[in-house]
Amino acid sequence: MSHDSHRSDEISSLGEFGLISHLTRDLVVKNNSTCKGVGDDAAVLDFQGKRVVVSTDLLAEGVHFNLVYTPLKHLGYKAAVVNFSDIYAMNAHPRQLLVSMAISRRFTISMVESLYSGIRLACDQYGVDLIGGDTTSSFTGLTISCTAIGEAPADELVYRGGADKLDLICVTGDLGGAYMGLQLLERERMLFEKEGNIQPVLEGYDYVLERQLKPEARRDIIGLFRELGIRPTSMIDISDGLSSELMHLCLNSDKGCRIYADKIPVHGETQRVAEEFNIDPVIAALNGGEDYELLFTVPVKQFEKVGNRHELTIIGHMVDAADGLKMITPQGQAITLEAQGWNSLR
Amino acid sequence: MSHDSHRSDEISSLGEFGLISHLTRDLVVKNNSTCKGVGDDAAVLDFQGKRVVVSTDLLAEGVHFNLVYTPLKHLGYKAAVVNFSDIYAMNAHPRQLLVSMAISRRFTISMVESLYSGIRLACDQYGVDLIGGDTTSSFTGLTISCTAIGEAPADELVYRGGADKLDLICVTGDLGGAYMGLQLLERERMLFEKEGNIQPVLEGYDYVLERQLKPEARRDIIGLFRELGIRPTSMIDISDGLSSELMHLCLNSDKGCRIYADKIPVHGETQRVAEEFNIDPVIAALNGGEDYELLFTVPVKQFEKVGNRHELTIIGHMVDAADGLKMITPQGQAITLEAQGWNSLR
Numbered sequence: 001m002s003h004d005s006h007r008s009d010e011i012s013s014l015g016e017f018g019l020i021s022h023l024t025r026d027l028v029v030k031n032n033s034t035c036k037g038v039g040d041d042a043a044v045l046d047f048q049g050k051r052v053v054v055s056t057d058l059l060a061e062g063v064h065f066n067l068v069y070t071p072l073k074h075l076g077y078k079a080a081v082v083n084f085s086d087i088y089a090m091n092a093h094p095r096q097l098l099v100s101m102a103i104s105r106r107f108t109i110s111m112v113e114s115l116y117s118g119i120r121l122a123c124d125q126y127g128v129d130l131i132g133g134d135t136t137s138s139f140t141g142l143t144i145s146c147t148a149i150g151e152a153p154a155d156e157l158v159y160r161g162g163a164d165k166l167d168l169i170c171v172t173g174d175l176g177g178a179y180m181g182l183q184l185l186e187r188e189r190m191l192f193e194k195e196g197n198i199q200p201v202l203e204g205y206d207y208v209l210e211r212q213l214k215p216e217a218r219r220d221i222i223g224l225f226r227e228l229g230i231r232p233t234s235m236i237d238i239s240d241g242l243s244s245e246l247m248h249l250c251l252n253s254d255k256g257c258r259i260y261a262d263k264i265p266v267h268g269e270t271q272r273v274a275e276e277f278n279i280d281p282v283i284a285a286l287n288g289g290e291d292y293e294l295l296f297t298v299p300v301k302q303f304e305k306v307g308n309r310h311e312l313t314i315i316g317h318m319v320d321a322a323d324g325l326k327m328i329t330p331q332g333q334a335i336t337l338e339a340q341g342w343n344s345l346r
Numbered sequence: 347m348s349h350d351s352h353r354s355d356e357i358s359s360l361g362e363f364g365l366i367s368h369l370t371r372d373l374v375v376k377n378n379s380t381c382k383g384v385g386d387d388a389a390v391l392d393f394q395g396k397r398v399v400v401s402t403d404l405l406a407e408g409v410h411f412n413l414v415y416t417p418l419k420h421l422g423y424k425a426a427v428v429n430f431s432d433i434y435a436m437n438a439h440p441r442q443l444l445v446s447m448a449i450s451r452r453f454t455i456s457m458v459e460s461l462y463s464g465i466r467l468a469c470d471q472y473g474v475d476l477i478g479g480d481t482t483s484s485f486t487g488l489t490i491s492c493t494a495i496g497e498a499p500a501d502e503l504v505y506r507g508g509a510d511k512l513d514l515i516c517v518t519g520d521l522g523g524a525y526m527g528l529q530l531l532e533r534e535r536m537l538f539e540k541e542g543n544i545q546p547v548l549e550g551y552d553y554v555l556e557r558q559l560k561p562e563a564r565r566d567i568i569g570l571f572r573e574l575g576i577r578p579t580s581m582i583d584i585s586d587g588l589s590s591e592l593m594h595l596c597l598n599s600d601k602g603c604r605i606y607a608d609k610i611p612v613h614g615e616t617q618r619v620a621e622e623f624n625i626d627p628v629i630a631a632l633n634g635g636e637d638y639e640l641l642f643t644v645p646v647k648q649f650e651k652v653g654n655r656h657e658l659t660i661i662g663h664m665v666d667a668a669d670g671l672k673m674i675t676p677q678g679q680a681i682t683l684e685a686q687g688w689n690s691l692r
Contacts, residue, residue: 035397035500036505039506039598040436040505040506040598041401041432041433041435041436041506041581041582041583042399042400042401042432042433042435042436042438042494042496043399043400043401044397044398044399044400044436044503045397045398045399045400046397046398046500047393047398048395049394049395051381051390051391051392052390052391052392052393052398053388053389053390053391054388054389054390054391054442054444054477054478054493054495055387055388055389055478056444056446056478056479056480056491056493057446057480058446058447058448058480058482058489058491060448060482060483060484060485060489061485062484062485062486063448063482063483063484063485064482086387086388087387087388089387089388090386090387090388090390092388096400098400098402098493100402100403100404100491101404102404102406102409102489131400132400132401132402133402134402134403134404134491136404136406136409136410137406137409138406138408138409138489139406139407139408139409139486139487140408140485140486140487141485141486143404143406143448143484143489143491145402145404145446145480145489145491147400147402147444147493148388149400150388154381154392157390159382159386160385160386160387235387236387237387252385252386
């Protein structure tokens with residue numbers, strides 16, 4: 001089906017099967033493990049002795065995103081990438097993606113195409129095959145549910161549990177940026193709704209906006225681990241905020257932790273925007289979420305390997321469970337960490 | 347976490363992680379292929395040389411179900427079973443299930459528990475492991491997205507394409523019942539909304555109501571195929587109506603079909619209710635959907651094997667694509683089949 005075969009932009013002009021074949025018409029399979037993608041009751045995969053890793057996420061309009069300031073293409077990209085991030089957090093590689101969508105009746109074909117183009121761009125960037133899904137209408141808002149499937153040799157998988165006492169706690173990239181980007185977008189939205197007809201001021205905020213609207217998953221780090229011969233003892237991706245993720249690692253590893261506030265990596269622009277909003281950037285990093293960086297632990301003896309990489313920052317170390325989860329301030333004060341990360345059900 | 351550890355029935359009293367661990371607290375793994383289920387960034391599976399089969403479905407409140415007459419436990423059961431049905435339609439066995447839910451803010455913990463108990467009952471009945479998911483809030487209605495994963499030896503998989511000319515077209519069980527059950531529930535709902543305060547009349551309609559509210563997937567048929575030494579040449583499950591599914595088989599196999607109206611299996615109660623509603627039961631079978639029976643083709647030489655089974659009915663045969671898709675009436679008239687099955691996007 002070509003772009004020109006329908007004159008109307010109404011989804012009803014294609015129907016469900018028509019829309020799906022329109023959206024998936026030129027998908028090319030990239031991975032050997034994908035035997036059959038879209039077009040049957042189920043997709044068929046073959047992992048030839050490797051372990052299969054599966055993760056799923058659901059994004060609901062009004063809860064996880066606001067279409068007022070989220071371009072549909074970016075939303076599609078992000079919906080896919082956050083699932084890939086979960087697979088990388090297992091030290092595995094995503095290979096396939098299934099996407100289900102409930103589309104509001106106000107949507108047109110072009111709108112669904114934009115959303116889908118973002119999903120497909122993410123799949124292309126990360127070498128993932130889009131192998132199926134379900135497209136239906138919704139009486140209310142847009143809901144996107146993605147399931148990512150990955151693979152890894154059994155002995156390379158890294159879980160949340162596995163950190164030992166004295167293991168170094170590391171993070172990739174920098175934190176708090178996505179949260180500050182969201183604050184900025186929300187400020188401009190509220191101004192717009194109050195004053196009307198004004199242009200949002202978003203110039204000079206490129207970094208934090210990109211962190212919020214077009215996050216990337218750390219595929220490069222999984223490659224770096226192989227290259228450096230590092231196998232983390234535990235790992236998780238930072239979707240809900242550093243504090244909440246540290247709690248998961250500690251709980252699953254039956255350990256406590258000490259992290260140092262002044263070691264938490266924060267980008268210069270994040271710092272500046274945080275000051276503008278009168279928010280402590282460390283709080284943005286701890287509780288903000290959506291950074292999709294990796295939090296992991298390695299044995300102390302691997303200090304040399306992780307200590308000199310600009311992509312990696314050592315922020316503390318594991319301790320006995322009885323010693324609790326604490327952050328040490330620059331003044332030497334120990335603050336108990338609590339999971340105040342983003343939680344849609346509170 | 348025990349039932350008594352929270353006094354409130356408010357979901358916010360548990361939060362997202364609390365709710366998930368509450369709902370998944372005593373899951374027991376049933377399949378060897380499930381290495382790690384709920385509790386990490388992703389689940390880990392190992393299929394030891396078998397092909398992996400994946401399918402996903404999304405159900406949206408107001409589109410696919412109405413909570414006025416759908417008990418939450420039944421809804422959970424059905425959400426899981428319709429995904430298992432897709433896996434059986436590949437001649438494979440479902441082994442794992444992931445469930446994501448966006449829960450309306452009016453929901454309580456008990457309500458989510460009911461929904462989950464239905465999902466878990468289905469998993470228990472069909473020997474499937476619940477290995478993950480995502481639970482979030484919704485500003486609007488309830489959305490449930492399920493992804494089922496199954497396995498089969500590569501040479502046992504059956505696709506939609508593969509039917510040859512003259513192959514026999516068979517269906518399992520009987521058709522149209524789920525649709526008549528829905529008509530009945532809708533009639534009673536409308537009466538209730540109009541008159542108020544009256545009890546719905548649902549006695550004597552057990553079969554069609556069960557077909558609508560608690561459908562089963564045809565796991566038994568997959569076993570029967572093995573027992574009888576049958577490998578269908580093509581197969582699909584009947585979720586959108588016989589007419590629409592026949593179209594999929596014919597399109598994918600590049601064939602046409604002849605089916606005989608008086609061969610389409612209809613249950614006595616479906617027949618009776620259809621008469622009551624002035625609906626031709628054949629139309630209910632062709633366009634109604636949600637029967638979750640299997641539609642498949644076998645070579646003519648397997649006539650003996652399928653012809654004497656009460657679970658199976660031969661309803662016609664495949665023809666050349668040029669001869670089209672037609673149903674022959676008892677009067678010998680040939681009617682061209684059109685996919686008028688259920689389509690949420692029209």
